[in-house]
Every structure is written in structure tokens, then in C-alpha cells.
Amino acid sequence: MAPTAQVATQQASHLARHLPSLLSGDRVPDYHHRDLGALVSLSRYTAYGILSPSGPLPCRLVRGRLAQLGHAWLYRRHQAALHGWARASLWWLAEGVQRAVGPRIRLS
Secondary structure (H helix, E strand, O other): OOOOHHHHHHHHHHHHHHHHHHHOOOOOOOOOOOOOEEEEEEOOOEEEEEEOOOOOOOOEEEEOHHHHHHHHHHHHHHHHHHHOHHHHHHHHHHHHHHHHHOOOOOOO
């Protein structure tokens, strides 16, 4: 398994689900990673991804706007997991306002 956020998130969920059993001395089922794919954003222009390589559907290559939206959703979900949905939503709003009122390009 590659050391990715996807693996860490699934391992943390597995531990949280089975921690009471572990503390009481019961047997904990083995962890099995489910690879859901990977998304890569290439600036504001495009993104690529592979979805569900070990899931029930065949491996799918996605690119363009759909991959960008998927990457943005995963990023926002990560922010919400770290800081809570309220603070993550405020950051999202602040970034939107900054994009609307800020310059289109940076010269420095």
C-alpha cells in the first residue's frame, strides 16, 4: 500500500470502528484497503484521475472538469475533516470573494 491520505483515512476509520473491541480484548478484523483511485489537479486548466481500480466498476480514466470537481471536493472534505465544516465553509467563501475582487494574474 502506498502511504497516501486515502490509506490513512481508511485506516483511521477502521481503528475508530473497532477501538472498543480492541480495548476490551476482543479480536479485531484485519484491515483491508480498498483503492478508490487517484486524482491529480494540474493548475486551473485540467485534471486527471483513475477511479475505482479495485471497486465494483472497471477502472475509469477521468479528465477535465469532472476530475477538477472531484479533486476540489476531496480537498474541501479534507479541510472539513481537519477544521470542521463551518470553518472550511468560511475559507471556501473567503477564497471565492478573493477570486472575485482580486487581480486575475500576479505580476510578482
